Every structure is written in C-alpha cells, then in structure tokens.
Amino acid sequence: MEKTLLALSRIPLFHGLSREELLRFHAIGQEKSFARGEWIFSDGDEGEGFFVILEGGVKIFKLSPAGKEQILHLFGPGDSFGEVAVFEGGSFPANAQTLQKTRVVFFPRTAFRALLRRHPDLALKLLADLSRKLREFTLQIESLALKEIPSRLASYLLYLAREQAGNGKEVTLGISKGELARLLGTIPETLSRIFGRLSGQGLIRVTGRRIALLDPVGLEALAREGKAP
C-alpha cells in the first residue's frame, strides 16, 4: 500500500534511495501490527528477518531463568531491530516486546540480503547502524560494570536531557520507573531509594515521570564517577 511506501521513505535507513529503489524494498516488506505488551520474538527464535518500526515502541531484553529482566535497547519509530539474525547465526539473541501499540515493517532475510548486494550505500548505512548499536553496548557495559546505580541514573538523565533538548532542564521519562530500573540493571525498590537520595541532595526534583535537573553540574560529576580499581 502507498501509505507504507511513504512511511518507508521517512526511515533514516532508506534515506537517499530513489523512488524506484524504495519500491523494491517496499515490495519485499510486510507490514505488521502489535498490541501493547505483545511479544514480537523470543530469545533463540529462528530469525527469518528483521523489523523497522513505523509507529510505537519496542524493548529488547534478556531474561534470567528466575525471571529477572535486563533491557538492552529501547526503540522507537525509524529504528530497526533483529538485524543480527539476518547477518549471522540465524537466531535472535534476545527478546522483543512492544511497549505500546506498534506498527512495523518486516523484511524477510533472504530477499533483503539479495537486494542489499545491489545497494552498497544501504550496506554502508546498515554498517553504520550496527556500529552505533555496538557503541551503545560499550556504554551499557561500562555502565553496568564500572558505575554504581546513582551514577547510571545520572548518566541516563543527562542523556535524556540531550535528547529532549530545550525543555529547560526538565526531562520526561518515556517509560515507567519499573522499566527504567530494568534498563539500569536494578530493581524498582533500589531505583526509588536513589531518586529519593538524589532529591535530598538537591540534584533533582521528581514529579511523577517528570524530572527537573536542578544541578546539572553535580549530575555530570555523579555521572562521571566510577568504581575503584
């Protein structure tokens, strides 16, 4: 349908493609819709292709056998996920679940790879895309291994402030505090205590999902703190 074609043209991955090229990708893409909280795929599933988000939000996460969750990525419109299974190994390396009502385009592995061979520019864009994800993972590993939780939270708040530039030093969490805990590698109880502690120190003020960054300099210092050797 035409609607999807227009949507595809707005996806960064496909920027710069001619209308004709776009049509080829449109021809192999399949639009799919998911309700809030639906599973798109599970860790270890055979990956028959990858996804590009048109609308909504998706979390990519790992689960421990006992059910503890670690969020790896939060993705929104224009982001792609599941590429790993297309280019290597064949199985998805984590779980994917929607955070809201979500529309995606699914690109089947074989058809996409065949098309990719004839579009070196797109291959370079995908290389950049995977590289960005690798870079984000290095930051997440650094966060998990080398920072304490208050420092991880400060880093995340400053990251949000950069994303939501111009909000006058106030950021809005796009996710619940429970999800945020699972993104930062902790649990809601601990996160709640740390919100309280940082508020007590005058670094932030918490009003529901809105966080006022009262002392950006102090937060920067906290974000930079790391564990001892």
Next chain:
Amino acid sequence: MEKTLLALSRIPLFHGLSREELLRFHAIGQEKSFARGEWIFSDGDEGEGFFVILEGGVKIFKLSPAGKEQILHLFGPGDSFGEVAVFEGGSFPANAQTLQKTRVVFFPRTAFRALLRRHPDLALKLLADLSRKLREFTLQIESLALKEIPSRLASYLLYLAREQAGNGKEVTLGISKGELARLLGTIPETLSRIFGRLSGQGLIRVTGRRIALLDPVGLEALAREGKAP
C-alpha cells in the same frame, strides 16, 4: 610485501576474494607491529581506520575514572577491531592494548570505505562480523546483569571447553587470572575465592592456568543459574 598478502588471504574477512581483489586491499593496508602491553588506541581517539590481527593478541576494554577495568573483547589472529570508528561516529569507543607481541594490518577509513562499495560480498561479511560482536555483547550484558560471578565463571569455562574441543574436559586459560577477573567484571581476590569454592564443590580442579572440568553437568547447571527477579 608478499608476506602480508599471504597473511591477508588467510583472514576470514577476506576469504573468497580473487587474487586481484586481495591486491587492492593489500595496497591500502599498512602493517604495524606492537610490543607486549602497548596501547594501540585509547577510548575517544579519532579513529582513522581499523585493524586486523595477523599475529598476537589484543584486549579491548573500558576504564573507570578510578582505574577499574572491564574487558569487552579478547581478539587473536584473524580478528578485526576498531570497525565502529570506520562506519559511525569517528572515534574509538574503548581502549585497545596488546597482550603479547602483535602484528596487525591497519586499513585507513576512507580508502577502505571506497573499496568496500565495490565489494558487496565483503560488506555482507562485515555485517556478519559486526552482528557476531553484537551477539557477544548481549551475552556479556546478560552475564554482567543477570548472573552472579560463579555462574559467569562456569559459563566462561564451558565456552573455553567448546573452543578447545577435544582436550578431554580440561581447558587452558589463555590469559592470566587477573585478566580473567577483569573480563568477568570482578577482581582477582573474588575470582580466586570462587575458584576455591568451585574446587571444594568438586566441579573443577585448578592447576595454574589449566582447569579440569570434573563435573560438566554441574557446571552447566551453575552457568544457567540467574539472578532472581
């Protein structure tokens, strides 16, 4: 020199290239040598290109301001590293240091990208390469966030057993126990205690850098253990 050309042909990334194609990559590659413990690049450095290891070993790692180290990758002959800076962002996302005397080939960013456009097969190989690294990172994040240290160690020992297949359930650490601690996200003291505990439980026997896996089934169970929700 001819020697490097032969070495290039043995690198998985360049498998399947014709002699002529190989010569083009050989033409832009620069061989470099490093002594043991030398820094190849630092976190945040401008990345003018990437590296392929001919001989030796390299660790990629992050440092906290206080000097705590987290190893992200250990690479050996045939492995490449530093690609992230070639395709996105321009700076290296972590530090790289040799573990032994090491020879590498350096491919300058611009020349490599230009060449890559004309070799879609190589682009697909690089996509597979980056995808494998993304998959490994998901495992490492899972390990750091969802497993306790004994479980991380068991996972690593079983991973080594798979790599060093056929050694009759005995593996050899390719790195010092100190490095292993920094790979698993802990410190030598803790690792030493856990080696002791697992030995006491009859799961392993430690003789210097050689570890006998006395109870693979028990180790599998330990490796699968995860933190509670």
Next chain:
DNA sequence: CGAATCCTTGAGTTCCCTCAAGAGAAGTGG
C-alpha cells in the same frame, strides 16, 4: 469508586568489594 498497577518505605541479609599481608611463580642478572 473500586481494582489493579505502580511506586515507596522499612528491616534484614547477602554478595562482593576494600584493605592488608603473605605465598607462590616467573623472569633477570650475577
């Protein structure tokens, strides 16, 4: 307005780290 979810707060525990010191292994030079 009640149910369900999300969040907060408290008390107790645990895993792992810090600090400190000694034992062992490995490489160096006489």
Next chain:
DNA sequence: CCACTTCTCTTGAGGGAACTCAAGGATTCG
C-alpha cells in the same frame, strides 16, 4: 644455578551497596 626483584595469586577480616521480603501508599483506569 641461585639470589633477586617483580608480578601474580591467595587468604583473612571487615564493610558497604544493593537485593529480598513485606507491607503500606499513590496513581491509573475501567
């Protein structure tokens, strides 16, 4: 080959950050 330094590893005692368990408040939503 042996004393030497140097690096690596082990062991002990103590402390702290974060987790578990439990229950009460606050939102949200039908």
